[in-house]
Amino acid sequence: MEPNNKNMRTGMFDNFRRYEGSIARFGWIFFLGLLMTDIFIRTTQLRQKLNMVIVVLQILLIVLYFIVTQRKYNLLVGQTEIPGKYIIAKTHEIVFITSFVSTLDFAEYLYFIILLPITLESISRGFNKARRYLLIGLFSQIITQFIMTLWHNHTYNDENNFIIQVLIIVCQYILIGAFVYLCGTIYNEYMRSEEENKILIEKLGDKYVQLEQAKKEIQENYEKMRKAYEKLEETNEKLTSSIAEFYTLQQISQAITSMFNVNELLKFVNDVILGVMGAYHSTIALCYGPHNKLRVQVSSIFDKKELALVSDYLNSDVLFPCTREGRSMIDNDVDPGCYPFTKGRNIRSLICVPFLAKGNPLGIVLIEHSIRNAFNNDNVRLLEIICQQVSIAIENAKLYQQMHDLATRDGLTGAYNRLYFQDKLEEEFKKAKTAGYDLSLIIFDIDHFKKFNDTYGHLFGDKVIKDISAFISRTLRKEDIFARYGGEEFVILMPHTTLEQAKEKAEDLRKGVADLIITDRVVSSSVNISVGVSSFPVAAGNPNELIKTADNALYEAKNTGRNIVCVASPKA
Numbered sequence: 001m002e003p004n005n006k007n008m009r010t011g012m013f014d015n016f017r018r019y020e021g022s023i024a025r026f027g028w029i030f031f032l033g034l035l036m037t038d039i040f041i042r043t044t045q046l047r048q049k050l051n052m053v054i055v056v057l058q059i060l061l062i063v064l065y066f067i068v069t070q071r072k073y074n075l076l077v078g079q080t081e082i083p084g085k086y087i088i089a090k091t092h093e094i095v096f097i098t099s100f101v102s103t104l105d106f107a108e109y110l111y112f113i114i115l116l117p118i119t120l121e122s123i124s125r126g127f128n129k130a131r132r133y134l135l136i137g138l139f140s141q142i143i144t145q146f147i148m149t150l151w152h153n154h155t156y157n158d159e160n161n162f163i164i165q166v167l168i169i170v171c172q173y174i175l176i177g178a179f180v181y182l183c184g185t186i187y188n189e190y191m192r193s194e195e196e197n198k199i200l201i202e203k204l205g206d207k208y209v210q211l212e213q214a215k216k217e218i219q220e221n222y223e224k225m226r227k228a229y230e231k232l233e234e235t236n237e238k239l240t241s242s243i244a245e246f247y248t249l250q251q252i253s254q255a256i257t258s259m260f261n262v263n264e265l266l267k268f269v270n271d272v273i274l275g276v277m278g279a280y281h282s283t284i285a286l287c288y289g290p291h292n293k294l295r296v297q298v299s300s301i302f303d304k305k306e307l308a309l310v311s312d313y314l315n316s317d318v319l320f321p322c323t324r325e326g327r328s329m330i331d332n333d334v335d336p337g338c339y340p341f342t343k344g345r346n347i348r349s350l351i352c353v354p355f356l357a358k359g360n361p362l363g364i365v366l367i368e369h370s371i372r373n374a375f376n377n378d379n380v381r382l383l384e385i386i387c388q389q390v391s392i393a394i395e396n397a398k399l400y401q402q403m404h405d406l407a408t409r410d411g412l413t414g415a416y417n418r419l420y421f422q423d424k425l426e427e428e429f430k431k432a433k434t435a436g437y438d439l440s441l442i443i444f445d446i447d448h449f450k451k452f453n454d455t456y457g458h459l460f461g462d463k464v465i466k467d468i469s470a471f472i473s474r475t476l477r478k479e480d481i482f483a484r485y486g487g488e489e490f491v492i493l494m495p496h497t498t499l500e501q502a503k504e505k506a507e508d509l510r511k512g513v514a515d516l517i518i519t520d521r522v523v524s525s526s527v528n529i530s531v532g533v534s535s536f537p538v539a540a541g542n543p544n545e546l547i548k549t550a551d552n553a554l555y556e557a558k559n560t561g562r563n564i565v566c567v568a569s570p571k572a
């Protein structure tokens with residue numbers, strides 16, 4: 001434990017060096033003040049003529065004092081022990097101090113000044129080191145006092161008892177020596193205590209080493225336990241994440257098996273993604289048309305302008321790796337300049353994962369967050385699994401829709417077929433009867449359609465049917481049911497429509513068809529339709545009567561001259 005004792009000595013030496021530094025920097029100012037005071041007393045109080053020789057001598061002694069104190073401090077800088085040259089510099093310092101004090105008019109009161117540097121030496125290094133400086137100061141004081149006495153006798157013829165002055169100096173130095181001895185005694189007591197502490201510390205050294213070894217072992221065991229705990233925590237987090245992922249995938253799997261409507265399924269999946277990811281926004285877009293253009297299907301973005309901005313950039317090159325190449329994207333430091341659709345929305349992180357079916361794009365899911373580094377590769381992996389499942393569901397929904405269309409739609413026109421119409425007629429009639437609203441039926445066929453087939457061929461005849469069907473579909477309401485009833489015969493079921501309203505609609509349809517020009521390459525022609533209209537409860541009391549009365553009105557239109565609308569007569 002020797003270093004502790006050494007550190008204490010080093011600390012004492014550092015304090016000693018700082019004190020010497022303060023003396024070197026500011027000590028000359030003190031002596032300069034004494035010089036000014038001496039000049040003031042001589043010229044004002046004693047009314048003596050100023051002796052410039054003495055003043056010059058005093059200034060010279062102050063300069064020499066300043067130089068030697070700077071030299072003395074420089075010798076201590078960077079040292080840990082007192083160098084030999086320090087003793088010489090210290091001796092010069094005391095000689096210059098005593099010489100300067102002896103030049104003062106009131107020197108007999110200032111001999112204590114020598115006490116300061118000697119006391120510092122005694123209390124820092126012991127009385128044995130300081131006594132040499134006491135003797136140097138004493139003899140220097142006597143010699144300089146003798147010189148000044150001779151000078152005064154020669155200059156002022158002032159009788160001074162040199163012996164008495166020497167005795168005064170000796171007495172003062174005896175007192176100074178006693179004080180310095182006291183300071184040295186304090187130093188010795190301190191060092192003795194230090195030695196005792198050193199012995200005690202050495203005795204405690206082995207215990208300290210043992211404690212340090214025990215501390216090291218405890219620290220090692222603690223590190224092992226901490227690493228084990230961190231590993232356990234990591235494992236627990238992975239397990240928790242896996243359970244959450246499993247639960248999420250289970251929910252989506254259940255939804256896939258129970259939901260046949262794509263929109264409902266995507267809304268559910270979007271909500272689940274928002275919850276699992278803790279995301280700011282989630283948007284799902286699907287591909288439509290021959291060019292697979294993306295169209296937003298469902299989104300958590302409620303602001304219409306913000307959603308429109310996202311929609312505008314879905315088909316741009318911004319998300320090219322995902323939308324065109326089918327690769328997942330992750331960016332945890334979003335630059336609004338790179339993703340224009342994020343401007344003004346404070347988006348800092350995003351993930352984009354594609355829906356793929358047999359390598360073909362079906363759509364994308366875009367996840368956004370308002371903080372940086374919000375996502376990781378595990379999030380991407382989970383989204384890819386979800387998208388795989390949803391892709392299968394989308395494909396199944398498309399197949400289901402195709403099968404439904406085959407069962408309910410006419411293959412040529414896309415209108416509903418007769419079988420589906422019959423079912424809807426029964427359903428809508430029950431609703432109308434229960435709620436008490438009007439239900440109208442329009443039935444029409446194409447005039448002289450056989451002539452078109454005979455003249456232009458069946459392909460052009462099909463073209464006529466398709467174009468008329470397309471026109472009719474564009475003019476109907478969402479709730480109206482349009483179906484192909486026979487070859488060139490069509491029906492329109494119109495809930496919440498009176499007989500008069502149905503008549504007006506039929507007339508509009510007739511005029512609209514008459515204005516159509518059917519063109520197929522080099523062949524162009526116009527067509528007409530004949531229309532029959534009936535309505536519940538005015539003209540019919542049941543579904544069969546509704547069809548029969550409308551059909552009778554259609555025959556009446558044909559027999560009357562065609563290209564007209566006939567309305568069924570009200571019930572008696």
